[in-house]
Amino acid sequence: MRVDRIFCDLPTSALQSFENIKYATAYPKGAVLFVEGQAPRGIFVLCKGRVKLSICATDGKTLILKIAEPGEVLGLSATVSGKPYELTAETIDPCQVNFVKREDFLRFLKDQPDACFKVAEQLSDKYNNACHEVRSLGLSHSAGEKLAKLLLEWSSKNGEAAKQEPRLKMALTHEEIAQMIGTSRETVTRLFADLKKRQIVQSKGSTLVIRNKAALKLIASNN
Amino acid sequence: MRVDRIFCDLPTSALQSFENIKYATAYPKGAVLFVEGQAPRGIFVLCKGRVKLSICATDGKTLILKIAEPGEVLGLSATVSGKPYELTAETIDPCQVNFVKREDFLRFLKDQPDACFKVAEQLSDKYNNACHEVRSLGLSHSAGEKLAKLLLEWSSKNGEAAKQEPRLKMALTHEEIAQMIGTSRETVTRLFADLKKRQIVQSKGSTLVIRNKAALKLIASNN
DNA sequence: TAGAGTACGTGATGCGGGTCACAGGAACTT
C-alpha cells in the first residue's frame, strides 16, 4: 500500500532509509504547504487529497498551474537546487503528506544513486508539464480554446476517457477555472453559457456532460 | 579549458568516462539540433555559440523561450525522461557542441552518482526558468512591461549591470523580440518608438542605450 | 427566518494590441 510511488520500486535498503527520514503528516483543507519565495525546507510527497499549485502576482492576480494528485512530489526542484520555492502549494482537501527535510533528503540522494535517478526523471516530468503550460499560455490565443482543452484533459483523467459522452463533476468554481486558464471569472461563465447554447456541453447539477466531444476538440485544437 | 561546466567538478574518473562517450561536433549558423516532438536522441552540451530555444504552434506562430549560451545542456529532460523533445533548438551562431547519445548518457548516469546529482540540479534550474516564463506569460499583462523586463535582463547579462546608463547591442530583430515576449512585430516597433520619445532609451546604430533605468524598472515592475 | 457570504449570470463600455496595408531604409547580390 505504498502511495509514495516514485520511490516504491527502489531496493529495499533505499526504501528503508526513506522510511527513516520521512515525517508522515496530515493537513486540513486549506492548509498552505509552502509559499513561493520561501527558502526550501524540504519535499512533500502527497499521499492523499489534492493540492493546488499556483503562482501569484503582486497585485493579487493568481494563476493556478495544476491540481496535484496523490503520488506527486511537491517542492522537489526548489529542494534540490536550494533556490526558493517557485510556486505556492495549498491543500484543497484534507491531505496526507510525507515530509522530508532538505538536508535529510539531499543526504538520501547522495547515498542512493537509484533514488537520485528517479528524482531526475521526476524533474524531467515537471519540466515537461511546465513547457506545456508555457505553450498553452504563450500560443493558444482564445480563452475558449483553453477552456476546451481543460475540459478534455479533465475528462481523460476521470476514467471517462473512452466514452463519447464523458461526464465530469465540477469540483472547481468559475473563479478557479478562470485562474487556471488565465482569464476572468465572467469570461468563464460566458464561455460555459455559449457551450451550452451550442449543445456541446450540458450541466446536470454539479456534473458536466460533454455531449459533443468532436466539437469540443475542434475548439481546442487550432483557432 | 573545460567548457562543459556542468560536469567539470566531477571526479576525474567520471570526467574520463564522459570524454569517452561524447562526440565533439561543429554546427553552422542556422542548424537545427532537434525539433519539438522528436524522440530524444541524446543531449547537446553547448560549448561555443548561441542556440535559440523555441516552441511553435501549428499555425506557425513561434515563441522563443530563451537564447542558450555556452555551458548549457540542451535536450536534457527529454533524454532523461524518454519523452519527445519539448522544444526546438536552432543555432544562431556557428556552434561547438558536445553530443552524447541517449543510451550512453543514461548508462553514464547510472554509473556516476555524482553526475546524476548534477543533472538533477540542472533540471531544477531549467524548471525554475520555465516557472519564471510561465509567470511572465501568465501574469504580466502589457507587452510594454515584458519588453522592459527583457531589456533589463539583457543589460544585466552584458556586464553592464552596474552602470546606470547601460549599453547593449541589439542582436535580434524586432520580429524575434516579439516572439520572445509573445507579441507582434509591429507592437515591438511601436514600443521602442514610445520609449525613445519618452527619452527612456536611445539607439546609436545597432546599440541601445538605456538612459533612464529607473523609468524602465517602473514599467517592468507592476502595471 | 432574516441576514451574510459566496457563487453564478449578464449587459454596457472601453482599451490593448493583433492584423492588414503600405512606405521608406539598409544590406546583400550580380
Next chain:
DNA sequence: AAGTTCCTGTGACCCGCATCACGTACTCTA
C-alpha cells in the same frame, strides 16, 4: 547602379476580453 530581399516605421481598423456594475440564487450561521 539597379534590383532583391529583409528589416523597420506608422496609420487605420476592429475584435477579444477585462472591467465595472448590477441582479439573482444558493448555502451557512445565528
